[in-house]
Amino acid sequence: MxxxxxxxxxxxxxxxxxxxxxxxxxxxxxxxxxxxxxxxxxxxxxxxxxxxxxxxxxxxxxxSKQAIFAELVRHLNRQLRHTIQEAVHGLDDRLAVERKGFEAFLRFVATHRDLYRIVMQAESVDPASYRWYYRHFAEGYVRGLRAAMDAGQIRRLDPEALAYCLMGIGNFVGLRYVLWDRARVPRRVLDSLFDFIAQGLVAVPPTGE
Incomplete structure (x- = not known):
């Protein structure tokens, strides 16, 4: 560092x-x-x-160069979160929020193709910024998931663990299709992705003894 x-x-x-x-x-x-x-x-x-x-x-x-690098990591994080917040504004259903949020993330990656490389470099250049990038993103995600759990919209799971799982899905889908193929994520992939997420998140009604 x-x-x-x-x-x-x-x-x-x-x-x-x-x-x-x-x-x-x-x-x-x-x-x-x-x-x-x-x-x-x-x-x-x-x-x-x-x-x-x-x-x-x-x-x-x-x-210094290190200072602008650290600020850039934070700047990209703020831009990404703002993009997602705008995309999901006014939505109350958590599954709809997830879909619109994922789509906004993938659009952001398509217009900021250097995001992945910059964040990965941060792990060795500035580990504190690297951890901040993911933790700060996860904090807002956790709040939204916890609120949806409290409202009975999705299953009650560990919200932090769930946030990182969902972040990982978005990260690798963006890497595979947007970064490697330099293309939009195919509709069939998005549909499969959200079907998988919905099946995992949907609240299950309690059963009687």
Whole structure:
């Protein structure tokens, strides 16, 4: 793991519109550079060249390459969760939430194809960010599953274990079809996936003795 020196300043979050645009340009450039070249083969100069900003500008927003990498992992996580939240907004049925959520995740992966490689690199580059990425995603998932269990919509299981199981399904389906085949997930695959999930989640009425 690459540690930031304790006396280095933190990542800057600009308040002005111009500053926010520049910061986003740097994050977009970092996403492309880290995804295509890898963390260790990428330099700050590579990022600023892609972002079309001066190298000195980089340090206005990020103290180091490691700092922008860690922020990028969090940024992608926030973007992904926002995309899914928008897709499921207004839905009350948990099975409908699962389907729309999975579809939103797969669309996000299709437009952010470097997501997998960046997150996998985080395991060795910044383990804390790697764990944060999955744990933070799972926390919201657990809350939704627990609420659905309390409402009797799905079976009462360990919500955290269930969240990670469902996250794993989405992760590997996206890897297999979106990343490897560079295509949309076939409808037959989605139907099989959701039939499997529905059969596993559906609440079973209690039986009499």
């Amino acid at each position: 690459i540690h930031l020196p304790g006396n280095r300043r933190p990542v800057t979050h600009p308040k002005g519109e111009r500053g926010r645009r520049t910061r986003q340009q740097l994050l977009d450039a970092a996403e492309a550079a880290f995804g295509q070249r890898g963390y260790f083969a990428t330099s700050v100069a590579d990022i600023t060249r892609r972002a079309r900003v001066a190298q000195g500008t980089f340090y206005v927003y990020f103290p």
